[in-house]
Amino acid sequence: MRRFLSFRDFDWALLGLILVLCTISVVEIYSATLHTKYAGFQVKQLFWIAGGLAAMFIFAKIDYHRLLDWVPWAYGIFFLSLLAVKVVGHRALGAKRWIKIGPLLFQPSEWVKLVLILAVARYFANLGGRSLTWTDIFKSFAFVGLPMLLVLSQPDLGTALTYAPILVAGLFLGGINLRQAAILTVCGLSLVVGVWSSGKILKPYQKARLTSFINPDNDPRGSGYQIRQSLIAVGSGGVWGKGMAKGTQTQGDFLPIPHADFIFAALSEEHGFVGAFFVLLLYFFILMRLIQNAQTAADLPGSLIIMGVVAVLTFQIAVNVGMVIGLMPVTGIPLPLMSYGGSSVLFTFLALGVAMNVRMRRFVN
């Protein structure tokens, strides 16, 4: 039946790239929080990474086919927990995103990401690669869109948006044709315009944040402030950077949350174009390696799972780095493997664990 599984088949090269990024992350978190009340967060981050690695190995152990079998249950449970957040959620920073279980704060929306990756992979794999009917497409929209709307109403625009690339990747790889894609694009665009002008779904501060990147100088004290400080940080870094713990924007507390959402700006300031380029290169290698794993996967669901992970990571990198260099609005999406934060680290490692899982079973048959 099955070949004996061993960690010899684990993707050690990918893990190496990930650990290099994590090291850079820890060092930059140390530097960015040196003179702030967050000083010492790099140690916490190390614990998160260790936890993430452990979770990753555990998830790599469980056959992804079994995970796919569990997905409908998981989807149901997490959908209910999102509803629970809506009803009895814990409010912090003006948003209801958490459920309090004893002393622990549980944020279902991060887990939903993983569940959706698996659910989308399972859905499109079951369609078997045949061309999609409109019913297929609308079904996929429904089971991705419902949790997305719930998260959007928390409100958590950033996390809600990360669900979209999972669906887009699923549709693209699952066999959507050009005509359907064109129609959906037009519908999507008019939906965006409609949502924007209705003025009900998006809160004013969200709108302001979404537009201020186009001209941050319009409102340097308000929502444009973060963008402006980020641009100054990145730009003043120059080619070689100002040096470790010497970034005036980072150390002077001008850069907002330099250890989390804006860690790439802190890195760009202190290590310059060279450092930023190196980190982007690492991401590129990681993504390419994952796509290679998708190609060599034993079956369609495995490929689709990995491509779901690729879609989420690519989207997060593009939006976060784009935000830092002023090409994208401020959405509060962390940079995977770099930004400080337990949920983000755990999700990324779990997602990568599932991807490892697929690779380890590439010869199983």
Place this chain on the structure above:
Amino acid sequence: MNSSSTRGEKLSAIKLTVVQYGILAMMLILVGGLWRLQVLNVQNFRLLAEQNRIRKVPILAARGKLFDRDGRLLVDNYPSVSCFLVREQNHNVDADLPLIAEGLHLDLDQLRATLSHYRRTPGYQPIPIKQDITADEQAFIAAHRNELPELETIDVERRLYPADGFAAHLIGYVGEVSEDDLNNPRFAAYQPGDVVGKAGVEETYDELLRGQDGSRDVIVDSRGREVGYLRTQHAVPGKDLRLTVDLDIQRAAEVALGDRSGAVVVMDPRNGDILAMVSHPTYDPNQFAVRISRKEWTQLVTDPNHPLLNRAIQAQLAPGSTFKILMSVAGLQEGVAQDMHVMCNGGATFYGHFYHCDQHHGMVDIDHAIPWSCDTFFYTLANKLGIDTIAKYARSVGLGQPTGIDLPNEASGLVPSTEWKLHTFHEKWFAGETISVGIGQGAVTATPIQLARMISGIASDGHFVRPRVVDPSQLPPKFYKALLDSFPGSGNATIPLNPANWMTITNAMAMATTPGPFDTAAASHLEGVDFAGKTGSAQVASHTAIARMGKGVDTRPNGWFVGVIPRRNPEFVVAVLWEHGDWGSNAAKLAAQVATVWVNKQRIQEHDVLMPAAAPKPMEMGAVWSAAPPARTEHGRSVEESATLHGGHFFIYPTVKAAPKALASGEGHLPVWLATSMLRFKEDLP
């Protein structure tokens, strides 16, 4: 599950390649964005980063100190802390105002008014919200660094004036530059919130006294908290000035005038050095320097006694009989008065109107008319000379125009003439009006400083001087030249005087103060001192007007006295105005008190004799000062308060010569002065 049905299916390699190229394109766009910021625009962003983190913090220059002519300290500075509000930070200030007002003991509405007053100034401009904050207010600011990052404190040197208004009008005071001043080209270099001299020497010599503020480039974080310094441009302290004032004479004049309303001017007729200038009622400039409430200010401005008015140079009043000196000069120089003999029967009739004299002097000539102050004689003389001749001589001795003293807002007085009346009232001059002018009544007015300069010039054989309160030898030549231009006036002048006339007038003035048949100011006689002078009792209103005004108004005449020592080529001139002092002889008594002190001081200095051991009377000077925290908590006050501000009185031994040296060599703060000189002090601040 049915996942087995998909086994063997593969993703299309083309689609995966499309995804790979998509990711590559995204990466290239991101790298391109980085390149644009970090390589192409690096200079631009470096500059912005520098502007972000560096703030210029002013270092305020200490104002120059003021010393008296012997180098004794008159005006000092004491270290103090001012609180400013900086709006630069990304922070909503309005919400913090109630907390700020509470912590700094400010009125919330007044604080709001201050902020709206500065609404249109640039954001980086600090707004001064409270000066001279106390130790507990400083502690409040330090404790709320995080909640109220907009509050800044700056160390400043504040002015410390002699208390109780000692020499207040002469010294003046400082205050925040007003909006009107800022629109004036003279104040082009000033910023809102700057402290400038507002009166007296402080105003005239502001340019020298203020020094040059320095600045420090401070590295700040995003909340404006200082994290380090880059470079410091040190402040250049203001120039210390030595005034011509003699503390001893000034004190004598202050004491002599006492609670009376009026003015005393003492001058050296040889060079115009003002030895003393007193105007009462006075005010405490320390109130202005620290914190004056709107109420206190309104009280000062609307006080019917006009405490802010420097009567010595701004009171334009009828000179009364002191004007007769000028009349004598005119009459003698014109050759009219020499042979004039006038019969005084308690007055005389001119143009159908009877003009009173206070006594029946009988037959009077010029030699006796001056000491007796016979009105009838000078009515007749004025009638003979005519108003335009009188006006010509009055102007030549400096009446009707400022003397050019280096103090702001000097009044010019008034010398009437036919032309003046035509110009002002479009009316012809009536010959009858000349009669009252002959005794210094009617339209003619003069200031005490004008009369002092007038008598000193006449007694000095026609050599008139420009009065001054600062010795010009310590001034930069360019500044001195500009000063002379900006204070135009009669200045230094010489008018030829016939020696015989000079003798006549000076001898007559000496007679007035010498007890005998002709004296009018015997009270001012000083044994062994050649003190010559002239009294004046000027009506403040005509007899009919007095009858109309009723009881509430003080209608007693103003008492004047002008005097010189010695009678010819004098070294000392004093002018005393006692408002409603009734008789010139009363004013003469005050003048004699001042003259005595001067004479005694001259004698001591000439013979270099030490004061007898028991003799020196300590001079009391009130002041407020700050000191390093002494380890004591007397009068039940907390240590913090006593560490910041002291108030009380000094006892100065005016003739002890060690004091000036200690002053000059000391650090300059009062405690040092106290420690090194023979002074005692007591505290009496509540």
